[in-house]
Amino acid sequence: MSLFDFSEAELNPGEKHPKSIGIVQSVDNGRVFVQISSGEKLQLLRIGSLVAIPGGLGRYIIGHASRIWRHQPKVEKAQAEVEADDVKDIFTSIPENNGALLNLLGCIRDRADGPRFSRSMDDLPGIDEEVFLLADKNLHDFMNVVSASSKTAQTTPLHFGQFSLDTTASAYLDGNKLFQRHAALLGSTGSGKSWAVARILEQANQLSDTNIVLFDLHGEYKNLPYARQFKIAGPPDLAAPSEDVLFLPYWLLSYDEIQAIFIEKSEFTAQNQSLVIHNAVKELKKAHLEKEKKTQVLEQFTINSPVPFDIKVLLAQLNELNDQMVPGASVGKEKQGPYFGQNKRLIPRNEGKKTDRRYGYMIQAPPEWHVYEALHSLAKILLGFGKSDGVSSGIKIIDLSEVPIDVLPVVIGTLARLIYSLQFWTPTENRHPILIACDEAHLYLPKAQNANPLERAAVESVERIAKEGRKYGVGLMVISQRPSDVSETILSQCNNVISLRLTNPSDQNTVRKLLPDSLGDIMQMLPLMDVGEAVVVGDAVLLPARIRVEAPQAKPLSATIDFWDEWGKSDPREDALFAVISENLRRQERLDKL
Ligand SMILES: Nc1ncnc2c1ncn2[C@@H]1O[C@H](COP(=O)(O)OP(=O)(O)OP(=O)(O)O)[C@@H](O)[C@H]1O
Ligand SMILES: [Mg+2]
DSSP: SSSSSSGGGOOTTTTTOTOOOOOEEEEEEEEEEEEESSSSHHHHOOOTTTTEEEEEEEEEEEEEEEEEEEEEEOOSSSSHHHHHSSSTTTTSSSSSOOOOOEEEEEEEEEEEEEEEEEEEOOOOTTOEEEEEOOOHHHHHHHHHHHHHHHOOOTSSOEEEEETEEEEEEEEOHHHHHHHOOOEEEEOOOSSSHHHHHHHHHHHHSSSTTEEEEEEEESTTTTTTTTTTEEEEEOOOGGOOOOTTTOOOOOGOHHHHHHHHOOOOTTTTTTHHHHHHHHHHHHHHHHHHHHHHHHHHHHHHHOOSSSSOOHHHHHHHHHHHHHHEEEEEESSSSSSOOOOTTTTTTTTHHHHHHHOOOOGGHSSSOOOGGGSHHHHHHHHHHHHHOEEETEEEEEEEEEOTTSOOTTTTTHHHHHHHHHHHHHTTTSGGGGOOOEEEETTGGTTTTTGGGOOOOHHOOOOOHHHHHHHHGGGGGGGEEEEESOGGGOOHHHHHHHHHEEEEHHHHHHHHHHHHHHHHHHGGGGGGGGGOOOOEEEEEEEETTOOEEEEEEEESSSOSSSSOOOOOHHHHSOOOOOHHHHHHHHHHHHHHHOOSSO
């Protein structure tokens, strides 16, 4: 039996099928112009409507309408005038025309296990072939074919939601392709990004050895029961950090990051300072390796190798060089050393950082974070996976909600670089793929021209993952409400775009640039979509389509506040609250409840 009901009519030669909406008029590189047979049939079509062009033997070419037009007859025009018209558009020379432009999406073929949809097409439609609209039961059947075709690829498929065109058909994403070649999850604030992330995490949690690190900027994901929670040490955690508190000691920084944090590029002596720091850090790392008797590492380490050193000793050395006098040309006379006065500003500035609690996560880590083995422990946390008691140590949520915004890029840049480097140096056969999900990416992965030195270091680390990550099993998911502010290099490497409602024109433009030209018309939907509805385009979906993202069971704490309703409730506020919130602000700690 045929898949669609329009296949079954018995026709005389030359007779048109009563259900067809028109015929193929011209074909051009995956785009098909259709002449629609009547005004009534034209009214059935919408932008985005799906159509099928039967090719015999259970094969159908599938396309979607990206332009629809009705050209009124130009009866009053003289024939000469019509001919003189610019013939750029082949339809302008036709006096009466109802037409549609289709973009081809793929092909249905009959297989032993039923009809299957795929994007590959072995031939294009021929001229005069009939075109049918997929509506009602036909649409339902088609969406089910798509659903079945994308599901069969994996034993535990990533069930993202339902197709908007037919909400009874489940929409699956190809979990391999989604992460292999990176994904961007975009949408205006409140459009449902965090819920979509939680949905993906929840689905990933069905697998036994999921490996994801999510940067959680607002503490939204802290109540997902299946995930392992960490936080970057904030000022209140410095005294007695609990087990879930992470430190990123300064010795983990690369030389570029050290420069970005400790050296003021605009200072006249910046170059000399870089040189001094370079030499001193290298020597201190060497001394540590000698003390630890790591002879092999000693031979091969570089300035960027994460080897502990003591920042106090470094600053003391810089101080010494700053005041150093060396023997002069004549006996008994001294002259200023090569770095005399060069570090005058560097030292007090960085002495300040030593006690600045915002940098506590880096400088004031407890002693156990300053030993050689600390990197092993951190690697285990970042790259570890597995499950115990229903909690996956592979889904790691890193709460950054108390990290001040100016140090945020350093923290994320260091974490991303460490994950990538550790994965890079994992023997190929032991490598287990890992996804880095960057929520609110516009806050720390800005475009190059807007980035300060700290942000640039972070952007470079993540750009490297965007470009090279695939080869080493590091996937990236960039989540943002302001795609137009996010590094273009990073976004352009994302082969999958999940876009929720997007209202700002410059953000829409950014998304348009990420899509192939033929799908430009999908953009028209972006401002019109419902909350929780997404357009998914890329190699993770068989069909670029609108999907209603299924609400996750465990929801992020991103609930939208209902101002009017809240104002309508009586909620007497104790005087004490104001004192508490003022203290929270001073201490940089948000207590959840009074
Ligand atoms: N798939 C969905 N189904 C039903 N409701 C949803 C869905 N996604 C989101 N919502 C509703 O929209 C609200 C906002 O969603 P969410 O926090 O995911 O937005 P967001 O895009 O992450 O916003 P922001 O950019 O501000 O972080 C949710 O609290 C929920 O009420
Ligand atoms: Mg969010």
